[in-house]
Amino acid sequence: xxxxxxxxxxxxxxxxxxxxxxxxxxxxxxxxxxxxxxxxxxxxxxxxxxxxxxxxxxxxxxxxxxxxxxxxxxxxxxxxxxxxxxxxxxxxxxxxxxxxxxxxxxxxxxxxxxxxxxxxxxxxxxxxxxxxxxxxxxxxxxxxxxxxxxxxxxxxxxxxxxxxxxxxxxxxxxxxxxxxxxxxxxxxxxxxxxxxxxxxxxxxxxxxxxxxxxxxxxxxxxxxxxxxxxxxxxxxxxxxxxxxxxxxxxxxxxxxxxxxxxxxxxxxxxxxxxxxxxxxxxxxxxxxxxxxxxxxxxxxxxxxxxxxxxxxxxxxxxxxxxxxxxxxxxx
Ligand code: AHR
Numbered sequence: 001x002x003x004x005x006x007x008x009x010x011x012x013x014x015x016x017x018x019x020x021x022x023x024x025x026x027x028x029x030x031x032x033x034x035x036x037x038x039x040x041x042x043x044x045x046x047x048x049x050x051x052x053x054x055x056x057x058x059x060x061x062x063x064x065x066x067x068x069x070x071x072x073x074x075x076x077x078x079x080x081x082x083x084x085x086x087x088x089x090x091x092x093x094x095x096x097x098x099x100x101x102x103x104x105x106x107x108x109x110x111x112x113x114x115x116x117x118x119x120x121x122x123x124x125x126x127x128x129x130x131x132x133x134x135x136x137x138x139x140x141x142x143x144x145x146x147x148x149x150x151x152x153x154x155x156x157x158x159x160x161x162x163x164x165x166x167x168x169x170x171x172x173x174x175x176x177x178x179x180x181x182x183x184x185x186x187x188x189x190x191x192x193x194x195x196x197x198x199x200x201x202x203x204x205x206x207x208x209x210x211x212x213x214x215x216x217x218x219x220x221x222x223x224x225x226x227x228x229x230x231x232x233x234x235x236x237x238x239x240x241x242x243x244x245x246x247x248x249x250x251x252x253x254x255x256x257x258x259x260x261x262x263x264x265x266x267x268x269x270x271x272x273x274x275x276x277x278x279x280x281x282x283x284x285x286x287x288x289x290x291x292x293x294x295x296x297x298x299x300x301x302x303x304x305x306x307x308x309x310x311x312x313x314x315x316x317x318x319x320x321x322x323x324x325x326x327x328x329x330x331x
Contacts, residue, residue: 056236116140154282215244274323
């Protein structure tokens with residue numbers, strides 16, 4: 001009965017708004033208003049990447065579920081499972097189901113225009129979280145993302161400061177075309193060019209996969225490829241690389257022959273930094289749940305929001321890490 005009531009409210013308002021040529025934003029506000037008036041739960045559609053992509057992704061999904069439940073939102077979460085086209089069709093389905101807000105974490109940064117346009121026409125705010133997508137400002141309401149280029153730049157600056165006798169770098173990239181991979185890979189590629197470093201291997205691992213990363217490094221060792229830096233674009237792949245080095249009896253980390261650079265800064269990974277196994281871990285913070293709740297509540301209240309918000313992130317190396325930092329880690 002409530003659904004029917006809010007539908008009637010939406011349709012009446014939409015027709016009256018359309019009749020008087022209201023914009024998408026006003027349609028959005030009317031829709032939110034109708035939902036509030038009908039006392040319905042706010043329904044949020046989340047278009048997530050893969051369920052078990054990495055420890056980071058697991059923490060990210062948990063953050064959404066917990067924060068949305070605490071906020072009293074109804075959550076509809078769908079997964080792309082490594083397939084961009086699947087993510088797009090799942091997103092279109094959520095729009096047809098008339099969710100009140102659409103939150104997208106894209107496997108790929110490109111190819112979201114049609115979904116964003118459909119959401120706009122339906123008066124559904126399109127929010128980007130984690131990964132910025134290639135969309136013009138008029139096609140999305142707001143974003144809360146990581147600055148992957150800045151993350152990569154931190155790693156390159158740290159690497160330069162090590163003043164190694166030589167730089168032979170293995171790049172273990174994330175999912176091809178994701179803004180996380182694009183930003184981090186471009187940083188090390190530009191850094192290598194600018195500093196005359198050698199990238200001896202540069203490949204993306206489908207699904208950010210730890211086992212694929214381990215196999216890639218094992219193959220390099222078997223081929224006799226000389227390297228002294230591993231630039232792994234997330235913690236799971238860094239751990240995979242270390243397993244291959246262990247198997248070959250090659251030393252790494254604080255006192256080893258190979259420097260290990262990682263991204264995400266999960267708790268277990270920071271313990272590896274503290275224990276001297278990883279040299280550097282650049283934070284990518286997955287705890288977007290509360291941030292998106294705050295954003296949606298502001299939008300629902302008709303308040304202004306920051307259009308392009310980047311998450312504040314740190315980095316941790318063997319010189320700065322403490323056990324207290326590790327113990328205090330929330331993910
Ligand atoms: O988008 C963030 C990236 O996605 C993380 O660095 C990686 O671990 C995750 O799967």
